[in-house]
Amino acid sequence: IATEIDYVAEIARLKKEKNAVILAHYYQTSDIQDVADYIGDSLGLSQQAAKTEADVIVFAGVRFMAETAKILSPKKKVILPDINAGCSLEESAPADKFLAFKKQHPEAVVISYVNCSAELKTLTDIVCTSTNAIKIVESVPKDKQIIFAPDKNLGDYLNRKTGRDMILWDGACMVHEAFSADMIAALKAKHPDATIIAHPESEKPVLDNAEYIGSTTGLLKYTMNSPSKEFIVATESGILHQMKKASPDKIFHIAPTVKNGHACIACSDCPHMKLNTMEKLYRCLLEESPEINLSDDILTKAKAPIDKMLEISA
Numbered sequence: 663i664a665t666e667i668d669y670v671a672e673i674a675r676l677k678k679e680k681n682a683v684i685l686a687h688y689y690q691t692s693d694i695q696d697v698a699d700y701i702g703d704s705l706g707l708s709q710q711a712a713k714t715e716a717d718v719i720v721f722a723g724v725r726f727m728a729e730t731a732k733i734l735s736p737k738k739k740v741i742l743p744d745i746n747a748g749c750s751l752e753e754s755a756p757a758d759k760f761l762a763f764k765k766q767h768p769e770a771v772v773i774s775y776v777n778c779s780a781e782l783k784t785l786t787d788i789v790c791t792s793t794n795a796i797k798i799v800e801s802v803p804k805d806k807q808i809i810f811a812p813d814k815n816l817g818d819y820l821n822r823k824t825g826r827d828m829i830l831w832d833g834a835c836m837v838h839e840a841f842s843a844d845m846i847a848a849l850k851a852k853h854p855d856a857t858i859i860a861h862p863e864s865e866k867p868v869l870d871n872a873e874y875i876g877s878t879t880g881l882l883k884y885t886m887n888s889p890s891k892e893f894i895v896a897t898e899s900g901i902l903h904q905m906k907k908a909s910p911d912k913i914f915h916i917a918p919t920v921k922n923g924h925a926c927i928a929c930s931d932c933p934h935m936k937l938n939t940m941e942k943l944y945r946c947l948l949e950e951s952p953e954i955n956l957s958d959d960i961l962t963k964a965k966a967p968i969d970k971m972l973e974i975s976a
């Protein structure tokens with residue numbers, strides 16, 4: 663007879679035994695967030711990865727995040743519950759194609775959103791996250807041309823906010839691209855007191871109607887500090903867990919999404935983030951696999967633009 667595994671207890675036991683730390687992104691499922699030592703946005707998670715004293719980092723997120731942790735803590739073992747947890751932004755920017763593009767603009771400074779491969783980071787001058795993107799763009803002298811990759815929606819938002827004219831790579835987040843401005847407006851008409859908030863990976867029509875735009879941590883803090891009692895949230899659905907926990911008296915609606923012209927209930931769940939499960943998290947701690955390994959060359963070359971970001975955003 664197969665015995666049921668108590669994943670919560672087993673994960674706690676293995677974590678202690680192996681001196682491991684679990685870092686989880688807000689887009690993970692609620693059960694994973696509840697066993698994490700640290701829950702955060704991309705910037706917060708990379709700062710934690712850089713300073714942790716643990717021997718093993720279990721990254722409950724997607725591959726580019728675990729790679730960033732490895733680049734920042736190369737001597738530590740970094741494991742990811744599902745090695746296939748990719749990202750549509752990362753996929754949109756293969757390093758060879760990007761290199762050819764970069765060669766067309768040899769004078770430009772390259773700023774890459776952290777949601778990209780380690781290879782792409784080796785072709786980058788400064789990395790940014792959604793938290794520090796404005797500051798990073800503004801750190802580049804105004805007379806310098808900038809290439810921004812891979813998120814065209816975030817890049818377009820940054821151009822509007824900073825008055826720059828960055829050259830944008832044509833990538834997008836499959837989740838944030840699915841939010842429908844028309845359906846958000848219809849939901850708002852039904853809930854007139856709800857405040858619309860959005861992640862800057864969303865398209866312009868969605869951002870134009872948002873009262874607040876920010877990273878996942880920014881959005882969470884906004885819901886905690888705002889006097890508003892009701893919110894329409896345009897970002898991945900996992901964030902609602904911490905929002906509800908922090909403000910149990912408030913009401914949260916995930917912004918509606920469309921696919922091929924039809925309403926799509928599941929499109930606010932990132933299929934990459936949601937590949938991770940408690941069972942896979944347990945197995946990966948038990949077997950210390952799948953492990954993130956990068957060549958020394960990539961580790962060194964990808965670290966410089968991440969260090970630059972951490973320095974500017976300190």
Ligand code: 13P
Pocket residue numbers: 702703704705777791792793835863876877878879
């Ligand atoms: P932040 O973690 O910077 O809010 O970005 C969200 C995201 O898309 C991660 O995949």
Ligand code: SF4
Pocket residue numbers: 689724748749750751752777835836837838898932933934935
């Ligand atoms: Fe990538 Fe979007 Fe998923 Fe984040 S939510 S991992 S940006 S596809």
